[in-house]
Amino acid sequence: MNKPVALVTGSSRGIGRAIAIELAKNFRIAVNYYDKIEVDANRAQAQEVLDLIRQAGGDGVILGADVSDPASAAQLIEATIANLDGIDVLVNNAGINKDQLMVRMTDAQWHDVIDTNLSSAFYCSRAALKYMMKKKQGRIINISSVVGMAGNAGQAHYAASKAGLLGFTYSVAKEYGPRGITANAVAPGYIVSDMTNKLPAEVTARMTEQIPLGRLGTPEDIAALVAFLASPAAAYINGQVIRVDGGMSI
Numbered sequence: 001m002n003k004p005v006a007l008v009t010g011s012s013r014g015i016g017r018a019i020a021i022e023l024a025k026n027f028r029i030a031v032n033y034y035d036k037i038e039v040d041a042n043r044a045q046a047q048e049v050l051d052l053i054r055q056a057g058g059d060g061v062i063l064g065a066d067v068s069d070p071a072s073a074a075q076l077i078e079a080t081i082a083n084l085d086g087i088d089v090l091v092n093n094a095g096i097n098k099d100q101l102m103v104r105m106t107d108a109q110w111h112d113v114i115d116t117n118l119s120s121a122f123y124c125s126r127a128a129l130k131y132m133m134k135k136k137q138g139r140i141i142n143i144s145s146v147v148g149m150a151g152n153a154g155q156a157h158y159a160a161s162k163a164g165l166l167g168f169t170y171s172v173a174k175e176y177g178p179r180g181i182t183a184n185a186v187a188p189g190y191i192v193s194d195m196t197n198k199l200p201a202e203v204t205a206r207m208t209e210q211i212p213l214g215r216l217g218t219p220e221d222i223a224a225l226v227a228f229l230a231s232p233a234a235a236y237i238n239g240q241v242i243r244v245d246g247g248m249s250i
């Protein structure tokens, strides 16, 4: 029998890539990439992710889409269903940060971050839920952030988007739990990725001091929890947010 299907948005690199590779042990994967800024680079990276998945005995497809755009997000869900015969798990992972003090923040910066991090989850979930409801099963896993729970200077838009994802998760859990669909959120702390590699070394050192485990997290630390939430063992977990931050926010 064919393995069930998982779509991971923004999975050409970083945390999404690790999630796609981990989920591929039990799912066929739609690896989503977005090419607007780095034309062809993200597509090539997505192909690399799929090659790794296939080498390990898994399968899937790569699908380009801008999840911050409602039409493109809806097409991504349709393409996933058309290419892989369904969608059982949706991981809303795509995200950006454009750090800026609020008094200097432009409308465009605000909207870019909200659209990419929060509205995208709505666009993708809306389309996927229609299919999941018919099957009376499905999992939606939203990648939030500890910043959405605590706020952060220079990240008003990012924190608002990640906090918004939590309210969104709780609402999906209540609205679609009765249809056999669960929704949960994962809140990573500081994870080694392109997003945090941009930070100056002294900022990384200061962050590490706040983490009881004494290290930044890895994309694989996040992927392990997502794989659990997507598994049959997590069938009764619904509407939760789980921090993966090395104990930073205790």
Ligand SMILES: NC(=O)c1ccc[n+]([C@@H]2O[C@H](COP(=O)([O-])OP(=O)(O)OC[C@H]3O[C@@H](n4cnc5c(N)ncnc54)[C@H](O)[C@@H]3O)[C@@H](O)[C@H]2O)c1
Pocket (backbone or CB within 6 Å): 009, 010, 011, 012, 013, 014, 015, 016, 032, 033, 034, 042, 065, 066, 067, 068, 069, 093, 094, 095, 096, 116, 117, 143, 144, 145, 146, 187, 188, 189, 190, 191, 192, 193, 194, 195, 196
């Ligand atoms: N790195 C961290 O410390 C950290 C901490 C907490 C939460 N997160 C969250 O984890 C998620 C992954 O972040 P990462 O650290 O791997 O960053 P990253 O920049 O390495 O990866 C982000 C991915 O999202 C994709 N993306 C961006 N805009 C898109 C769009 N419009 N449509 C489709 N894809 C798009 C990018 O192409 C990329 O593949 C994000 O939601 C981020 O906010 C990261």
